[in-house]
Amino acid sequence: MAAATLNEDLEKEDIQGLLRRGYGHLPTADFLLLRIVEPSRAAAWLDRLADEVTNAAGKSRGTAVNVALSLSGLSKLGLPSSALEGFSGRFLEGMTASYRSRALGDLDDDAPEHWRWGGPDTAPVDLLVLLYAKNEDLLKRLNEELAGGLATDGLTLVQRLDTQWSEREHFGFRDGIAQPAVKGLRDGSPLDAIKAGEFVLGYRNEYGLLAERPLVHQSADPGGILPPASLSENSQDPASEDRDLGRNGSYLVLRQLSQDVSGFWAFVDRASCRAYGHSDPAARTKLAAKIVGRWPDGSPLVLSPDSEDQGPDDDFRYHHIDPHGLRCPVGAHIRRTHPRDSLDPDPGSERSVEVDKRHRILRRGRTYGAPLSREAALNGTHHEDEERGLHFICLCANIARQFEFVQHTWANNPKFGGLDDDPDPLIGRAGRAFTVQAEPVSRRVTGLPSFVGMRGGAYFFLPGLRALRYLASLAPGEGG
Amino acid sequence: MHYFKTREDSIVANLRTVPSALATDARPVEAPHSDGLAGRTEIALERRAPRQLAVTIVATVERQHLSQLKRLLRTMAKNPEKNSVMPLSALPRTHFARLLVLDATLDLEGAPLEPQLIYMADVDEPAEGDAPLERCLVELVEVAGDGLDRIFGACVGYPPPSRATRRRRLAFLREHLVEPAAAYVNTVGRGVRQIRQEADLRTAIRGFLDRAETDWDQRDPTEVRAGIRDFVNTQGNLDWARTPPPSSGLGDRARDIVDLLGRPLGLAVLSPVLVPALPLAALLLRRQEKRDQPAPEKPTLDHVRQLAELEDHGAQNQFSAIGFVKPGLLRQLTTEVVTRAIDYASRHRYRHANLAGVKTIHFARWVFLDDRRRLIFASNYDGSLESYNDDFVDKVWWGLNPVFSNGVGYPRTSWLFFGGAKQEQQFKDYLRNHQAPTQVWFSAYPDLTALNIENNARLRAGLYGEMSSEETQEWLRRL
Numbered sequence: 001m002a003a004a005t006l007n008e009d010l011e012k013e014d015i016q017g018l019l020r021r022g023y024g025h026l027p028t029a030d031f032l033l034l035r036i037v038e039p040s041r042a043a044a045w046l047d048r049l050a051d052e053v054t055n056a057a058g059k060s061r062g063t064a065v066n067v068a069l070s071l072s073g074l075s076k077l078g079l080p081s082s083a084l085e086g087f088s089g090r091f092l093e094g095m096t097a098s099y100r101s102r103a104l105g106d107l108d109d110d111a112p113e114h115w116r117w118g119g120p121d122t123a124p125v126d127l128l129v130l131l132y133a134k135n136e137d138l139l140k141r142l143n144e145e146l147a148g149g150l151a152t153d154g155l156t157l158v159q160r161l162d163t164q165w166s167e168r169e170h171f172g173f174r175d176g177i178a179q180p181a182v183k184g185l186r187d188g189s190p191l192d193a194i195k196a197g198e199f200v201l202g203y204r205n206e207y208g209l210l211a212e213r214p215l216v217h218q219s220a221d222p223g224g225i226l227p228p229a230s231l232s233e234n235s236q237d238p239a240s241e242d243r244d245l246g247r248n249g250s251y252l253v254l255r256q257l258s259q260d261v262s263g264f265w266a267f268v269d270r271a272s273c274r275a276y277g278h279s280d281p282a283a284r285t286k287l288a289a290k291i292v293g294r295w296p297d298g299s300p301l302v303l304s305p306d307s308e309d310q311g312p313d314d315d316f317r318y319h320h321i322d323p324h325g326l327r328c329p330v331g332a333h334i335r336r337t338h339p340r341d342s343l344d345p346d347p348g349s350e351r352s353v354e355v356d357k358r359h360r361i362l363r364r365g366r367t368y369g370a371p372l373s374r375e376a377a378l379n380g381t382h383h384e385d386e387e388r389g390l391h392f393i394c395l396c397a398n399i400a401r402q403f404e405f406v407q408h409t410w411a412n413n414p415k416f417g418g419l420d421d422d423p424d425p426l427i428g429r430a431g432r433a434f435t436v437q438a439e440p441v442s443r444r445v446t447g448l449p450s451f452v453g454m455r456g457g458a459y460f461f462l463p464g465l466r467a468l469r470y471l472a473s474l475a476p477g478e479g480g
Numbered sequence: 481m482h483y484f485k486t487r488e489d490s491i492v493a494n495l496r497t498v499p500s501a502l503a504t505d506a507r508p509v510e511a512p513h514s515d516g517l518a519g520r521t522e523i524a525l526e527r528r529a530p531r532q533l534a535v536t537i538v539a540t541v542e543r544q545h546l547s548q549l550k551r552l553l554r555t556m557a558k559n560p561e562k563n564s565v566m567p568l569s570a571l572p573r574t575h576f577a578r579l580l581v582l583d584a585t586l587d588l589e590g591a592p593l594e595p596q597l598i599y600m601a602d603v604d605e606p607a608e609g610d611a612p613l614e615r616c617l618v619e620l621v622e623v624a625g626d627g628l629d630r631i632f633g634a635c636v637g638y639p640p641p642s643r644a645t646r647r648r649r650l651a652f653l654r655e656h657l658v659e660p661a662a663a664y665v666n667t668v669g670r671g672v673r674q675i676r677q678e679a680d681l682r683t684a685i686r687g688f689l690d691r692a693e694t695d696w697d698q699r700d701p702t703e704v705r706a707g708i709r710d711f712v713n714t715q716g717n718l719d720w721a722r723t724p725p726p727s728s729g730l731g732d733r734a735r736d737i738v739d740l741l742g743r744p745l746g747l748a749v750l751s752p753v754l755v756p757a758l759p760l761a762a763l764l765l766r767r768q769e770k771r772d773q774p775a776p777e778k779p780t781l782d783h784v785r786q787l788a789e790l791e792d793h794g795a796q797n798q799f800s801a802i803g804f805v806k807p808g809l810l811r812q813l814t815t816e817v818v819t820r821a822i823d824y825a826s827r828h829r830y831r832h833a834n835l836a837g838v839k840t841i842h843f844a845r846w847v848f849l850d851d852r853r854r855l856i857f858a859s860n861y862d863g864s865l866e867s868y869n870d871d872f873v874d875k876v877w878w879g880l881n882p883v884f885s886n887g888v889g890y891p892r893t894s895w896l897f898f899g900g901a902k903q904e905q906q907f908k909d910y911l912r913n914h915q916a917p918t919q920v921w922f923s924a925y926p927d928l929t930a931l932n933i934e935n936n937a938r939l940r941a942g943l944y945g946e947m948s949s950e951e952t953q954e955w956l957r958r959l
Binding site: 085089092093097098099100102103207209211212324344345354355358398400401404405408409413414415418420437438439440441442443444446 | 795864903935
């Protein structure tokens with residue numbers, strides 16, 4: 001079988017739907033973390049599941065199903081180590097290595113040994129099944145249909161991550177506004193239109209190259225399920241007998257982040273109060289907005305510096321309107337996780353935007369836990385033990401350059417943008433400062449506690465559909 | 481194998497002057513003071529900006545002492561600043577220092593290369609006197625003599641314990657001193673002491689603003705600046721800030737000008753040979769590039785783990801990478817010429833806080849090893865390795881390709897400058913594969929990025945003197 005030349009048209013039938021949609025029209029969702037107990041039966045189940053998996057081609061329906069596998073899952077299904085080695089280093093190293101924890105900020109109470117799942121002392125997670133439905137009934141039915149007999153299918157449920165639909169994350173801000181548009185799947189503004197290879201393996205990325213991806217020798221795919229490995233002009237070309245296990249796949253990062261809503265508002269209230277400790281609701285909201293970079297309704301501070309009115313507008317850049325952070329602080333959450341045109345080289349230029357484009361992530365998270373209103377958070381009229389947060393999910397083709405870079409070099413980095421001691425004020429670690437640029441001189445909020453906790457996480461591979469069927473075909477059938 | 485040019489040559493090659501932006505009339509610092517950061521040895525009065533020397537010592541390790549040496553380095557690594565072997569914070573003018581062991585290997589022809597110990601330090605030249613490099617070695621022997629015995633005692637030719645006198649230690653270091661092929665300094669002339677003082681100044685001013693009862697919003701920039709200045713004036717431990725930092729000495733400037741003009745002049749003299757030879761060399765190089773065998777190999781997980789454990793412990797990171805120079809005279813010459821060009825550009829063009837758009841590198845150097853068969857690159861940079869590599873790929877590929885592409889296995893280049901680092905993943909894998917663990921690493925100011933340091937220096941520089949309202953506002957943005 002000769003290797004094909006690179007086909008740049010996205011094979012939407014083979015790409016999982018999550019790369020195209022966040023399923024905003026399907027408000028109920030369950031994320032199932034499964035362990036493979038008996039590989040051959042699990043593989044048979046996975047093969048049946050593949051029929052139900054939502055791809056990126058069809059119209060939206062009343063339910064959606066997507067599935068991803070961890071390294072241990074791939075290995076249990078029988079993928080040989082020669083093929084595993086083709087996955088990116090970060091996927092192979094995992095999220096819990098000590099040096100990785102340092103980079104991701106998963107330290108102290110957030111360290112993997114305290115995680116509820118995905119940690120060194122919890123049950124291994126092999127599969128992640130994402131179920132979405134229009135309503136609770138449909139979701140229940142979907143659960144029963146696909147995961148009703150897990151035990152007989154050689155699987156056990158490690159954890160069910162339920163979700164609670166909300167357009168706003170728990171601190172009360174519109175979320176998920178800035179999203180890259182995968183070229184070929186969606187149209188987007190010049191800032192957001194990103195080459196498919198940044199998210200879908202087997203296509204060209206923003207460097208014009210193919211990201212590293214797992215290949216298998218054609219002898220390991222006697223059924224010819226997988227597509228041939230494409231050639232490109234870069235010299236990492238696979239041998240012509242290779243077949244592409246990665247094509248149309250992506251990496252999925254899942255992190256369960258708890259949010260301390262009352263802690264957030266109590267801190268912001270204290271830090272913005274008038275003399276003698278009187279709360280100042282307007283100043284409080286403003287400080288919270290400075291921390292996020294948007295007002296609660298999603299209006300960006302760069303366009304609406306004084307009050308919310310714009311709505312979740314995303315058509316803006318920083319440098320020409322607000323080079324010094326007087327509107328949106330340099331260290332604000334959205335400015336540092338997606339700096340647009342504000343960083344070197346040449347802030348304000350296309351070159352600056354090009355750098356930003358190499359560090360985008362496709363966010364697909366969902367909130368969990370009952371919402372807590374700002375008033376209740378401030379009055380303390382709630383049960384402290386009730387947990388709420390975000391099942392953070394993002395998709396990317398290069399975990400190191402995209403997810404980890406954003407988390408480490410931009411969010412967690414107290415030196416971001418020339419700052420001195422300011423990690424991300426919203427999701428960063430405790431004990432540091434937040435500088436609010438102003439004239440004549442900036443103001444500093446110090447002693448920020450941590451508002452977000454880490455409860456579990458893992459890196460997954462979201463395969464293309466042919467790859468999924470291939471993986472399901474590896475385990476020897478029951479009884480030979 | 482290891483060579484050491486005459487003292488004067490080394491001085492000229494290693495010295496840099498203070499940048500013009502900060503160079504003001506030299507005025508002596510008025511009085512000695514105590515450093516705000518952990519008690520350090522008092523340094524003699526600085527009358528001129530110290531140049532930064534790239535000290536490199538390379539010695540062959542006796543194989544039977546190798547594992548013992550590595551154990552010793554691991555002990556040191558637990559606390560590079562203060563450890564019983566060689567407390568690096570006792571060297572008051574040292575910005576960064578590292579110790580690494582290169583394992584035994586085979587060269588391209590299969591001949592064995594013995595394990596080697598490398599000590600590298602970025603040091604401010606001592607304030608007075610001649611032969612600054614020599615005096616750095618003297619200081620090393622005086623401060624860390626016993627430690628040197630324990631560390632370099634594992635090396636061939638080091639005097640045995642009974643015979644390790646000051647003179648013999650010094651002779652050993654001198655003999656194993658290697659001059660870098662190229663050295664980069666983020667900001668020439670800015671010494672450790674100045675960097676730490678100015679960080680203290682910023683912290684003090686920021687704390688003052690945070691604490692002050694004054695409602696700064698109601699003041700104009702000039703009033704805020706005056707308030708800050710009044711505060712600084714009342715702080716005895718900040719009295720040094722009332723005078724500008726030391727500026728470069730006349731001799732240093734003169735040597736710079738000689739070098740600036742001298743090297744191009746040399747080229748001009750050689751031009752009757754060079755002009756016809758260059759196109760031919762370019763064509764030959766291109767032919768070799770087409771035959772090059774890039775080695776796209778993913779680094780092993782064990783290798784990555786070993787390196788990653790040493791990274792991301794603070795605001796800064798270290799990087800050491802080593803590779804064989806491609807065989808043949810043409811590649812040897814290219815490496816020679818390119819490293820010289822980098823050295824020249826570092827000395828004259830990129831001497832102040834910005835290396836062609838990259839503002840995160842404190843110090844970097846290239847050093848030939850093993851009779852120029854291998855080249856080691858060592859740097860001290862800010863942030864993560866991923867962002868450092870991205871800067872290479874995005875911003876300075878044109879500067880890295882000409883030097884790194886002379887290394888065996890580098891991603892394919894075209895006409896020396898193009899391709900190469902542009903193949904992102906292959907390039908990153910190449911760097912990882914060639915990276916060597918830096919067993920011991922020391923920074924005199926681990927919490928400061930190069931951007932912080934530059935910002936602090938400008939804050940100090942703008943504390944006194946005339947300023948328009950706009951300039952004052954601009955200055956206040958540094959806080």
